[in-house]
Amino acid sequence: MKKPKSIRQERILTELNQAPSLRVAELARRLDVSTETIRRDLDELTEQGLLNRTYGGAVRSLSTEPSVTERHTLFVAERERIARAAVQILKGAQVLMIGSGSTTVHTARRIAVEMKNITVLTHSFGVATVLAINPTIKVVMLPGDYHATEGATVGAHTVAFLSGFYAEFAILGASGLGPDGPSDALLECGAVYTTMVARSARTLVVADHSKHDRLFPARYAAWSAVGDLVTDQAPAQALRDCLDANAVRLTLA
Known part of the structure; x- marks a missing residue:
């Protein structure tokens, strides 16, 4: 408690x-x-x-975010609910790409419990670690430069490697959810997320209510490229209107 x-x-x-x-x-x-x-x-x-x-x-x-280790201590119950709801959307998928972040680690942990015989491409060491509890899940770790505060690989090698794969879903967190789309505090991670969106049939964003109506430097996708948003509280009307206008399916956990 x-x-x-x-x-x-x-x-x-x-x-x-x-x-x-x-x-x-x-x-x-x-x-x-x-x-x-x-x-x-x-x-x-x-x-x-x-x-x-x-x-x-x-x-x-509005321009910085704490390390991924510090973020793991915040909104834990909310992120666990988001993870449970997100996995229901992913049922039946065989190949996933998962970005770094605290909410995506919660989602990966739930994937490890509820899904099997899938392949996951990720640049997040936290995601790879929690997926390892399920021996039926094949984890492909992306190469690149190690970003210590995010616990993930980034850079040109990461992006180039992703370009050789396709996935059914990209599962991504966000530092902020603004009127133009989800954004991230780290430019390097934003470039990886943009590539994951481009190489996946659908994009699922998982983010708690503290990210609503916040803007960060790296907008990695327009709302028109996002299929689903799972969050724990209803967004304000202005953000909700942007989601509706771009046919983003909103799930409240």
């Missing part, structure tokens, strides 16, 4: 996703705790790289 501090800090990050910045006093009022407690939380979250402190408050960075 999550500790109250962990739940509170997730709430702080969620609140900061809804507003450009928030004052300490306002956060204390919304979470019904003391300003001293909020300041300690903000200091811890700043040390983790999840936000930036300002005079009297905090802002959530």
